[in-house]
Amino acid sequence: NDMHKSQSRVDIATPKRTKDIIGKHGFSFKKSLGQNFLIDMNILSKIVDAADLDETMGALEIGPGIGALTERLAQTAKQVTAVEIDPRLIPILQDVLAPYPNVQVVHGDVLKVDLQEIFKQNFTDVRKVSVVANLPYYVTTPILMKLLEERLPLQNIVVMIQKEVADRMAARPGGKEYGSLSVAVQYYCEPELVCTVTHTVFIPQPNVESAVIKLKVREVPPVKVADEAHFFQVVQASFAQRRKTIANNLKARYFNEGGREALEAVLSEAGIEPSRRGETLSIEEFARLSDVLLAANRT
Numbered sequence: 001n002d003m004h005k006s007q008s009r010v011d012i013a014t015p016k017r018t019k020d021i022i023g024k025h026g027f028s029f030k031k032s033l034g035q036n037f038l039i040d041m042n043i044l045s046k047i048v049d050a051a052d053l054d055e056t057m058g059a060l061e062i063g064p065g066i067g068a069l070t071e072r073l074a075q076t077a078k079q080v081t082a083v084e085i086d087p088r089l090i091p092i093l094q095d096v097l098a099p100y101p102n103v104q105v106v107h108g109d110v111l112k113v114d115l116q117e118i119f120k121q122n123f124t125d126v127r128k129v130s131v132v133a134n135l136p137y138y139v140t141t142p143i144l145m146k147l148l149e150e151r152l153p154l155q156n157i158v159v160m161i162q163k164e165v166a167d168r169m170a171a172r173p174g175g176k177e178y179g180s181l182s183v184a185v186q187y188y189c190e191p192e193l194v195c196t197v198t199h200t201v202f203i204p205q206p207n208v209e210s211a212v213i214k215l216k217v218r219e220v221p222p223v224k225v226a227d228e229a230h231f232f233q234v235v236q237a238s239f240a241q242r243r244k245t246i247a248n249n250l251k252a253r254y255f256n257e258g259g260r261e262a263l264e265a266v267l268s269e270a271g272i273e274p275s276r277r278g279e280t281l282s283i284e285e286f287a288r289l290s291d292v293l294l295a296a297n298r299t
């Protein structure tokens with residue numbers, strides 16, 4: 001591994017090296033692809049440290065850009081796979097990552113590639129895999145939901161995202177940030193805010209606030225539900241109109257006219273006051289509600 005370590009002297013994530021690489025290849029940033037590259041070594045260290053990688057672990061990176069974070073991952077993990085959508089970046093990545101034989105660059109849209117297949121092909125010799133990325137903000141939620149719903153053998157997901165989205169993922173019941181995204185993320189993971197990040201660590205600078213969030217992927221969900229798809233549907237329905245009570249949101253989705261009594265019976269059996277709003281329900285309460293609705297044939 002000494003060969004890898006000596007490479008850190010030419011780290012990519014400095015303003016000068018980034019500008020050199022971009023200039024050499026005549027690269028121009030595409031806003032539509034969420035291209036805001038990291039040019040700060042400290043923040044890269046924070047991201048990589050939070051992932052708890054070691055030489056037995058794999059790392060999956062989404063959107064490597066010109067390879068600033070990829071290089072750090074290559075020095076820390078056993079095998080690294082980086083999926084990049086922009087064809088103009090592929091030759092640059094092949095160039096700057098040439099010293100790292102443990103890195104595989106995949107050209108493709110992470111929302112379309114077969115991740116199960118990539119795991120089978122590329123992570124042959126690792127104990128577990130963590131996802132580490134400075135995500136393209138326009139597709140944060142679809143990317144994370146794909147990673148979680150596919151039930152890949154993941155340990156941690158450590159990602160730079162919009163601060164407002166990080167706050168919603170980590171939100172506890174009772175506040176205005178708590179919603180279906182909080183419940184979905186917390187069903188699969190334990191979220192932890194690592195740090196907030198200033199604009200100056202990016203080139204070009206994004207016009208939203210950023211944060212690094214760590215999602216520790218759970219071995220088993222914190223609640224057991226009879227039907228997962230139904231559970232998520234009930235959560236969605238409960239937040240459909242945030243200003244409405246849980247009773248009114250459920251009525252709109254599961255009980256037609258005259259279903260008032262049936263609705264009250266369900267809520268009473270689930271132990272939930274009809275006047276409460278969705279944003280006050282814990283994940284345990286949603287689980288109970290989902291199972292009682294299912295048993296009452298409301299799907």
Ligand code: SAM
Pocket residue numbers: 033034035036037038039062063064065066067068069083084085086089108109110111133134135136137139
């Ligand atoms: N990792 C680099 C860094 O930190 O400097 C770049 C991060 S930049 C915020 C996001 C990267 O994701 C860009 O390189 C962009 O081209 C890529 N990207 C955007 N949409 C993507 C998608 N659907 N699949 C894979 N990569 C994507």
